[in-house]
Amino acid sequence: MSLSRNSVKELLMRFTPVALALSLVAALSSSVSYSAPREKFDEQTKALLALGDSDLKAGRVNEAIGAYEAALVRQPGSVTIVLRMAEATRANGMQGKALHYYRKALAEDPRNVTAIAGEGAALAEKGAVEKARLNLTRLEGICGSNCDATRELAEVIDSRPTQQLVTAEAAKPELEVSEN
Numbered sequence: 001m002s003l004s005r006n007s008v009k010e011l012l013m014r015f016t017p018v019a020l021a022l023s024l025v026a027a028l029s030s031s032v033s034y035s036a037p038r039e040k041f042d043e044q045t046k047a048l049l050a051l052g053d054s055d056l057k058a059g060r061v062n063e064a065i066g067a068y069e070a071a072l073v074r075q076p077g078s079v080t081i082v083l084r085m086a087e088a089t090r091a092n093g094m095q096g097k098a099l100h101y102y103r104k105a106l107a108e109d110p111r112n113v114t115a116i117a118g119e120g121a122a123l124a125e126k127g128a129v130e131k132a133r134l135n136l137t138r139l140e141g142i143c144g145s146n147c148d149a150t151r152e153l154a155e156v157i158d159s160r161p162t163q164q165l166v167t168a169e170a171a172k173p174e175l176e177v178s179e180n
Helices: 005-034 043-057 061-074 079-091 095-108 113-126 129-143 148-159
Strands: none
Touching: 043 061, 043 079, 061 079, 079 095, 079 113, 095 113, 113 129, 113 148, 129 148
């Protein structure tokens, strides 16, 4: 069965709007599935989070970690609390522990921009700048280069001092011959 030019044009004109509408529906439904529902906290958990937040702002990092740990006991597996624990441990200089919390949050929500940016910042602070750049690329793919999380991670990476690589030739010691 051979189609003429007119019949091809007619098919395109008839089905293009339908195809575009179906594409739009598919795109919207897939983006909705990536947005997680808001977590609900009881009053005691909210109070512990508020206490942790105020302690962290005041520079009492260990107290903030304690408040967040207590909140996490009340609400196990909460991504929000895990991310706050990550921020507090990172502020305390424990980037390895912060990475653990960021990765725990990413296991629950792989597209969480806060967790991706935090993990990248912790990696950069540990000196793993190339791995941090991978997180930056991932963030740019999710929310673009004008996203707050992307800009903040880029600033952290750019603020890291660049390490000078030393080649074997440059580090070759000069031989000195001495008589006994």
